[in-house]
Amino acid sequence: MTDSILSKAATMEIPINSNGDSRTAEDDSLEQDLQQVMVSGPNLNETSIVSGGYGGAAEGIIPTSSIKGPAIHVNPEYFDRRCGNAPKPDIRFKSRGITPSHSATSWIANQPGHYPAPSMHHSNSHPSMMSEEAAKGVAVEKFDSVKKWSINTYKCTKQMFSERFGRGTKTVDMELEAQIDVLRETKMKYEHILRLARELTNHFYNMVQTQQALGDTFADLSQKSPELQDEFGFNAETQRLLCKNGETLLGAINFFVSSINTLVNKTMEDTLMTIKMYENARLEFDAYRADLEELSVGPRDAAAMVRIEMAQQQYQIHKDKYERLHSDVSIKLKFLEENKVKVMHKQLLLFHNAVSAYFAGNQQQLEQTLRQFNVKLKPPGSDKPSWLEEQ
Numbered sequence: 084m085t086d087s088i089l090s091k092a093a094t095m096e097i098p099i100n101s102n103g104d105s106r107t108a109e110d111d112s113l114e115q116d117l118q119q120v121m122v123s124g125p126n127l128n129e130t131s132i133v134s135g136g137y138g139g140a141a142e143g144i145i146p147t148s149s150i151k152g153p154a155i156h157v158n159p160e161y162f163d164r165r166c167g168n169a170p171k172p173d174i175r176f177k178s179r180g181i182t183p184s185h186s187a188t189s190w191i192a193n194q195p196g197h198y199p200a201p202s203m204h205h206s207n208s209h210p211s212m213m214s215e216e217a218a219k220g221v222a223v224e225k226f227d228s229v230k231k232w233s234i235n236t237y238k239c240t241k242q243m244f245s246e247r248f249g250r251g252t253k254t255v256d257m258e259l260e261a262q263i264d265v266l267r268e269t270k271m272k273y274e275h276i277l278r279l280a281r282e283l284t285n286h287f288y289n290m291v292q293t294q295q296a297l298g299d300t301f302a303d304l305s306q307k308s309p310e311l312q313d314e315f316g317f318n319a320e321t322q323r324l325l326c327k328n329g330e331t332l333l334g335a336i337n338f339f340v341s342s343i344n345t346l347v348n349k350t351m352e353d354t355l356m357t358i359k360m361y362e363n364a365r366l367e368f369d370a371y372r373a374d375l376e377e378l379s380v381g382p383r384d385a386a387a388m389v390r391i392e393m394a395q396q397q398y399q400i401h402k403d404k405y406e407r408l409h410s411d412v413s414i415k416l417k418f419l420e421e422n423k424v425k426v427m428h429k430q431l432l433l434f435h436n437a438v439s440a441y442f443a444g445n446q447q448q449l450e451q452t453l454r455q456f457n458v459k460l461k462p463p464g465s466d467k468p469s470w471l472e473e474q
Contacts, residue, residue: 235367242370254369256409262416263358266351269423273347280340287336291329298322328441331449335437338458342430350422354415361408368405371398429456 245251298319305315375394381387433456440449 235370238370238374239363239366242366242373245373246369251373252369254365254372254405259409259413259416263412266354266358266416266419270347270351270355273343273351277340277343277347280336280343284333284336284340287329287333291326291333294322294329295326298326324446328444328446328449331446331453332437332441334458335433335453335456338456339430339434342426346423346426350419354412354419357408357415358412361405361412364401364405364408368398368401371401374398432456433458 242251246253301315301319305312305319375398378391378394436452437449440452
């Protein structure tokens, strides 16, 4: 009986009369039947809930005897409607099968007509936006630098070809250019001296090593040849003395080579690097000067005046750079010449005195020469690798 009544209630159409009230005699009888079924039905305290589905284990059965309160909730609005005291329900809720309660209705009535939207916090999106803006700034900066480099390269290349083909003018300081040419020629000659001094060092080192080996051989033969012991002994002592003096002279030559190398490959090279920067600045200055002269002879409209003003600014910037490097080159050339004379005077005197004392056989004068120029000799065998490095 219960199943038939429930199926009938589920499939029943709800007619609505002209007054908006959808209640009929069939609805009243249906509610009475449902109430009888709920009263005569099983108590909730006597049932159990199976959570494991069909055929579940015993652990899936949850007893409901611990649930407190009545099994059936009495709706007081039902009795009010039966007695005719309650207001008729809204047809909008009735047609959807929804019965609004008084508490819900009063709560909705007390709420304001609009609900403010929650504030959106952009804590996660804000850093990402800043990173995107930083990346865009870096990209724009790189683009601007590439653009400036391209324009500058184009102008300098144009000026260089104009100078080579005789169609462009070139800013020349004759005195400074002559000093630069002398420096480059001097550097080439000093490089040649340095190369020959290194060859002399290598050959003389081999000769000293040969003298040492020859002295050791003479000493060994003096012990094994009694009839020639004195002759071998004299030659052994002579070769050992020559080897010792040769090591002293070799120290002086190494000091000479080291000083010439510093002068050529560091001092002169630094000055030549400044000269190269000066020549590049001179080319840029002439390029922007030619650009300004070309714009000056053109039309004088508003756009042309803007370009002329920008060209004037660039011309002034490169002019200041050219004049600053021109002054730097002049100062460095002056100091380089003074330093070169001082260094070469000392090194040439050392080389002369050391070579003269060696070939004269004057050991005391040779040692005094090294002390005079503060040349410290390396101990014998210091150039050889240790036994750990040989492994």
